[in-house]
Amino acid sequence: MNLFKSKISSNCVYLIILIIVSITNENKIKSSEIYNSNKNDKIEWKPIEEENIEGDDIDWYILDEEENKKEDEVKWLQIQVEEKDEKIKFIKNIENNIKRSNEIKKSNNRFILLNKGKSIPTASTLKNGELRIETNTVSSFSSGNSGGIGNQNYSGLIQYGLNSQITLGIFYTEADDPLFKKIGQYNESSANLWTNFGGNIKYKILNKEYYKISIDGSIENWKVGSGGCFGYNCTSNSKNIFNSKNEKILNNNLIGSISLPITYKLDNKEFSIVPKLSILPKNQGNHNGKRNFYGNNLGIGLGISNKHTKNITTFYSYYIPIIYGYNSFNSNLEYSKENVYTAGLNYNIDHKITLEGYLTNSFGLTPSTSILTMPSTKQIIYGGRFIYTPTNKRNSIIKSQDKESKKQNNQIYKNNNINLLNERETEIVYGVDNKGTQNIIVSRGFSDNFTFEIATENISKKNYDNKYIKTYLQPGNPSIRGGGTVLYNTKKDFYNLKNSLRMTFGRVLGKTRPGYLFAELANSLDINEFITMNVNPKFAFTGDGTLSSLGLNVIYNLNNRMSIIPNINKAIGNSDNTYSLNLERKITKETKLSLGISNYLSNNDMGQLLKDDKLNYKFKVSYNF
CATH class of the missing domain: 2.40.160.40 (monomeric porin ompg)
Structure with missing residues (x-):
């Protein structure tokens, strides 16, 4: 009886082994078929042609480097496979699509502040091939003695990213309103003209994960006028501030600036410290007489920005003149050093348009003159900036709109x-x-x-x-x-x-x-x-x-x-x-x-x-x- 049971047990064991081997061989055959099928059937990646894609209202945006980090970083290793192998073609298809996706993301990056107010540049530069066109206006809140809506300065600026390290700019500004306040015993406000034309270059010399350093320099032609009149088709006459005569004085000055912006990033905040030198003329006038003017100015700037949402950023800056010349004069033609401050809000409307509004006591709109207050006063004024980035492309996935x-x-x-x-x-x-x-x-x-x-x-x-x-x-x-x-x-x-x-x-x-x-x-x-x-x-x-x-x-x-x-x-x-x-x-x-x-x-x-x-x-x- 025991022998019979032993034989039955042995036969059962043999039967179970045969079943397992059979199932294993069948799975091997199926795996081989699946592999051969995958090998023969190539996966084709095709771009989506439609701009409007129906679906849930998903808000797509680009992650910052810090947001995209993980505690356990994934390491990718290169696979050494022969080019003729079908697997490498499949992998290359994936790589090409990832590259294309990254290019789309880069073209729609969030707006980068290049300045925290005109007087304080950041260390940031434009992307390779990025083009920005902007107009800027500052104005006093009242007309003072100049008439009209107030003293204004207008500017136009074009900037281009030569590569990820170098940004080039060209600009023009004009302010032709009479002085805001009358000078001394003059019967009327003196005519005044500031016209600037020039260019600037910013070179990023260091770019680390949390901080970066750049050199920012400009060279400009500054046309300074006083006395007579500078209005369109005007016929009036006024005393100038350089020799107090009833005549128009017009001087062309070669000026420039150089700064070393250092920008540190912490979460949604950016901090900048900027040593800056402005090279300005020390006197103005003609053969009938001259008077002292601003002169060179060396100071240090501090700036901070805070990104509250994807579209809204606030910024604040403070420039402190330290040595050399001056950056302000009053109605008695007394020159002084005054701190320059700016507080503003930047609103990114869409992928191409950005608006900016701010309060400041800075009247100049170029790198060299941005440290100067409004001629004849140091009062607070307001400004607005319109920024157009035509090289930015529409998001690949946008909200559907009929x-x-x-x-x-x-x-x-x-x-x-x-x-x-x-x-x-x-x-x-x-x-x-x-x-x-x-x-x-x-x-x-x-x-x-x-x-x-x-x-x-x-x-x-x-x-x-x-x-x-x-x-x-x-x-x-x-x-x-x-x-x-x-x-x-x-x-x-x-x-x-x-x-x-x-x-x-x-x-x-x-x-x-x-x-x-x-x-x-x-x-x-x-x-x-x-x-x-x-x-x-x-x-x-x-x-x-x-x-x-x-x-x-x-x-x-x-x-x-x-x-x-x-x-x-x-x-x-x-x-x-x-x-x-x-x-x-x-x-x-x-x-x-x-x-x-x-x-x-x-x-x-x-x-x-x-x-x-x-x-x-x-x-x-x-x-x-």
């Missing part, structure tokens, strides 16, 4: 004198009325959220009693204005609500050239398929007070080609009650005509807030491409 809805959105803004165009779209508008007033507006979509515009207007010559018309519009003289519109909010779930801000600045080109700032908040609601309502508060800021009005209009679409638009501007302060009625007709896909009647003085900015003594009939044609 094209027809987008087209309708733009149409509403155009009908409301708010031109919000698609990226790379251009519009030219020409308007004329029965009294001969003409205007031309050229607009360009820099991105889907920002449209730039430049406009010129010439109001027919006529005598008016209104001081704003006589001072800031000056009928019979041309004017030029520039600015833009930014779309900052859209809510499709609430009557397709859209909010945008339009701001322009410019001046009349008359014997005097006072300017004003115009701002308009556009709020649009789709009541139904045919009716859209707009509520637009409007403001014109001048040196003689602020004009304000509440704009209300309704756009009634009769059909796909024709709209009727009644508009009312309800006076709030220093303005008039004005109205208009327009009929718009789309002739072709690119062309639109408009006929209207209004009591506007003119159709551009402040002209809408002031009434004419008679009704005007106007004609307008626009062309999009």
